[in-house]
Amino acid sequence: MPRRTADQLRPIRLTPHTIIHPEGSVLIEFGDTHVLCTASVEERVPKRLSGKGSGWGTSEYDMLPRATGSRRDRDSRKGRINGRTQEISRLIGRALRAVVDLNKLGENSITVDCDVIQADGGTRTAASTGGCIALAHAIRLLESQGRCKSGALRELVAAISVGIVEDQLQLDLDYRMDSNAQVDMNVVMTASGELVEVQGTGEGHTFKRDQLNSMLDLAFGCLPTITDVQQRAIDTPLSESKVTLTT
């Protein structure tokens, strides 16, 4: 298989309403990375927000033990949460809160669970991108039931990884690329082209400002493709559950 071009995404596949219980759900696939995202609504908020009319949103990310090439032990068996797991959960939570008007949400909490079923690099960006869809479903449901003000979701948010592998820029790193990357960057963007979060890291390498800029160019270049398929998934009616949409 020839290497993708620098600006080429892996195929994205979205299966909305994939689970019957949650207020929103989607199975998102970036190539061989598959993440199940669900949104759960509760009519209460953390104590510090109580009585202020404002809502809250948070996220929890985890991986099934055999989502990866070799089996990793469950955090629950080890009795402590992996640092990486917590870090990614917090990143996704910030990404989603950036596009939610918490005042319009009313005193509701939305928890977006992102569970990696199969991993091949880019799980946190797939989770953020899919999490936005589950969140949108849940907010739409709340709106339709008059349980929150309209416009609580200001716009869509999407995320993609980009890096430098063997001295070459590459969008949307898979696991093999990621393992060999000199620089690995995650970019969280709104549909309107603003930044929510930039996390660029050299692993045993450093990088220059013009490389940072080139990586941002690639990330913003794929934004319309991602937000288009996201929007279609959000607009899929519940009656068409398990229909898969693609880029």
Next chain:
Amino acid sequence: MPRRTADQLRPIRLTPHTIIHPEGSVLIEFGDTHVLCTASVEERVPKRLSGKGSGWGTSEYDMLPRATGSRRDRDSRKGRINGRTQEISRLIGRALRAVVDLNKLGENSITVDCDVIQADGGTRTAASTGGCIALAHAIRLLESQGRCKSGALRELVAAISVGIVEDQLQLDLDYRMDSNAQVDMNVVMTASGELVEVQGTGEGHTFKRDQLNSMLDLAFGCLPTITDVQQRAIDTPLSESKVTLTT
């Protein structure tokens, strides 16, 4: 929807080879109960077995937080494993070990992870039934690579729930039935019709020996149906991944 007859299973759907990394995997569905089962092989055994030429098999069962009607917190966040989770993990482990010849397995350990994606009653029986398929795939792989002796899987094992709901016998309880059951019984059976495990429990009710016998009749009655679709899933080649088989 009319109530199923006493001896009627929900539709069973099996999608083998559903995940690329594990040595064996299947998505098993009993109606709206969906469980992802994977088998992971490691070339080592617990210390107490080391050097004896014998293998080991174990299982871990868990549920995604929103597999159920309302969200439940992850055990990893609470820092301790739920008693029910451990109890079911141990049950599945015993079921699988009952049909494996650990001496023929050689010094390999197989961990069968059963993660409930969506729950509607009967998760432990679906997990045991699907776990056997993932296990069979893994053992077949080991055999084909000459890493274990042939015949390590003696026969298939399957499980089904049966209970008494509103004074009537019922096979394969869904969540609503299970919540109202006077008696709930899980039966683990081999393909040849022997018992591996019987767990019958009255919840706030008691039951009579003839009721126990009637429930066992129902459980054994559906055994051919289940083992037939299990065998077809086991025989599905890797090239036909994501083809779904039904009862």
Next chain:
Amino acid sequence: MPRRTADQLRPIRLTPHTIIHPEGSVLIEFGDTHVLCTASVEERVPKRLSGKGSGWGTSEYDMLPRATGSRRDRDSRKGRINGRTQEISRLIGRALRAVVDLNKLGENSITVDCDVIQADGGTRTAASTGGCIALAHAIRLLESQGRCKSGALRELVAAISVGIVEDQLQLDLDYRMDSNAQVDMNVVMTASGELVEVQGTGEGHTFKRDQLNSMLDLAFGCLPTITDVQQRAIDTPLSESKVTLTT
């Protein structure tokens, strides 16, 4: 020592009111298996039951570290509860709730603690059988103080193990038998001969339905003997504490 006949219990010894603080207590011995059972009453119920007028009952089982042939570490030192410990706690809790009318109990919670002082097989059945006595004492005390309605304890519950060892049926397995058992079954029964719970397990073996029936015959056969000594222990006045009753 010749092997007991298939239907022969080990001697049962009961010392009621063995501890001064709890609302009910008994030291129960099945041969060399000694379990201290206490019942503790609190005037409150779990939140989900609050305000409904209903009570609750639960159980916690544990073993002293040197109850067994070799010392096992305390769960508190390991920071997690052993799966087996939780599983047995849940079994005993279900057994006791099966014979309590929670509505008559009023908004009281009873916790039955079963701590194994010395183990020689059958600890869970001894604990269930003794737990019923401690529970009966506590309920009688509540009744005498007008803190619950009369008849909250519907009838007695007892438990016994039965198995297949060296291809022969055996009632009330001791540790050596249990270690070699092909099948191990625990039967929880009410004094009136109904089933509360059946848990039969093959360990590396399977079993047939007629064997299951034979095992149940043995279990029900010894029921009058057990409930007789239970009743005598319940009827022992507090002034006769530390008198030991036997089968």
Next chain:
Amino acid sequence: MPRRTADQLRPIRLTPHTIIHPEGSVLIEFGDTHVLCTASVEERVPKRLSGKGSGWGTSEYDMLPRATGSRRDRDSRKGRINGRTQEISRLIGRALRAVVDLNKLGENSITVDCDVIQADGGTRTAASTGGCIALAHAIRLLESQGRCKSGALRELVAAISVGIVEDQLQLDLDYRMDSNAQVDMNVVMTASGELVEVQGTGEGHTFKRDQLNSMLDLAFGCLPTITDVQQRAIDTPLSESKVTLTT
């Protein structure tokens, strides 16, 4: 019941060999305080001592949940060990190591478990005093089997509490006294009249040096009584298990 005189112990009762599995065991009672002490031998030592020919001794203290007037939760359920529990375990361990010649013990570890069955004050002193007996049994067994050098137990160790209650000195505080004590002191002494540990604490009160001296006088005054009954328990042959010795 009139208050005991300042120098009067509660009755001490010792039942040696009370449990069949451990290398040493005794049930010790100081009035209504009952502690089961067992000694467990393992043929290994902590890593830091390995290969030096020296042994090790340690202790673990705990309470059954209903040893006290109101039920306390198990540490294992809370996932952490109570500070008081650890502190007392360490105290008992130091007391026992003070009278053991670790070099003569050889590369054996002895763990003395002290589990409070029923509590009425003075549990740590009863545990230390009883722990010495279980330890002595275990060492005698090792000596008789040629697994350690003779004389590994240098002498007996005993402990007693003493305090100031309502401005009056009192030996061997029970729970009611202890709750009202202005000063509470635990004294660990050898049979030959040397100090191993002195822990005197004012709880919301302070005390003077002459009061400290008077308390020590009381503690040493009862030492012959305690060591006499200890010695008799140690000398009780295994064949006389369950015979109770008293002061």
Next chain:
Amino acid sequence: MPRRTADQLRPIRLTPHTIIHPEGSVLIEFGDTHVLCTASVEERVPKRLSGKGSGWGTSEYDMLPRATGSRRDRDSRKGRINGRTQEISRLIGRALRAVVDLNKLGENSITVDCDVIQADGGTRTAASTGGCIALAHAIRLLESQGRCKSGALRELVAAISVGIVEDQLQLDLDYRMDSNAQVDMNVVMTASGELVEVQGTGEGHTFKRDQLNSMLDLAFGCLPTITDVQQRAIDTPLSESKVTLTT
């Protein structure tokens, strides 16, 4: 460096108001042992004291991982608190409560955190001595704001270690002495010369009552020196933060 004389303290250095946020703080140095003590006030009390008009005081002791010669893992990473850490926290808490009139404190809680920055023996006595200063600052602040009654701190409390090293008495053991001590004793005293706590321990050795008395003589002998520098630190105005006072 010649060994200090038996009654010679290491230099004590106190830097009050060393941290800007807490209600009281001091850096206390006993030679190369450096402990940062802070007092934090909260306007609430533990539930059992609520509504009684009484306050509470507690302490938490810990060590930075490289306060010692070789690095020790953080308790937070191990998921459990070291027994020694808890034991010392409880000792300091008792020492401070001994000199506080909790009724005058009103419904305020004061937590004194003692974190060892650098350790060279005697950390618990330095922590108790410094903790008293931070506590005094916090109480003075509450008094000046009319948030507690005057006189809530009854008098000062100080602590010092004393032991027997190479058969010789020694005040204020440093790490090297402590490691070789036959007897190690911690004495907590009030400024007026009363005892709050005595903890004397032989480590593999025993000791005689006249040695106990000689150790107490040494401890009380240095009390005026310690309380003098404590009082000067307490009287240092906030404007002179980071001025260091010495004995």
Next chain:
Amino acid sequence: MPRRTADQLRPIRLTPHTIIHPEGSVLIEFGDTHVLCTASVEERVPKRLSGKGSGWGTSEYDMLPRATGSRRDRDSRKGRINGRTQEISRLIGRALRAVVDLNKLGENSITVDCDVIQADGGTRTAASTGGCIALAHAIRLLESQGRCKSGALRELVAAISVGIVEDQLQLDLDYRMDSNAQVDMNVVMTASGELVEVQGTGEGHTFKRDQLNSMLDLAFGCLPTITDVQQRAIDTPLSESKVTLTT
């Protein structure tokens, strides 16, 4: 106090060799943010690196409970590590590894502990900047003892925060600024002007690419000032411990 200009750092103060035990140490102050950084060397590496001749570096970040305006509970008491704490520990570890040649380090592990004594914003950047100094001391020591190859520290690494507060750019945010920041970015840079890590986050806000560029300009603008004082601290001989260097 007038607001600092957009490109103005708070005063930086460095006190190298502030602790006697570690192989490297420095107290770093960014205004009122004070972090104690120590480097600890161990002659061993994680198992996965063993025998490859390569070293390892890691970092642990934590805060004293009253480093902040209100007291926060210790992670060790809660039995789990805060997500933020882990995230920052990982960031500092990556920053330090970016400038270490692990092959030249030999099979040594260096742990850099960064403990926040007093917090006023920017603790992670102060910790990274100070951690580099402690690391440099430790590596210099290893080199001087011939325990690693020369040049193991390739160059210095420094970090600074920059953000947008009330619509204005600002370098080096203090706590009050940080609490009100629309965007908060941490930049980790090498002395030669390369990027190691960029983490820019909108909290309830988004930001544009030109704002990202302006923030990077500010970060790089202050780099010479920081690396100058870092170099002076590294070059301070051990004999001048506790001399404080400033920008």
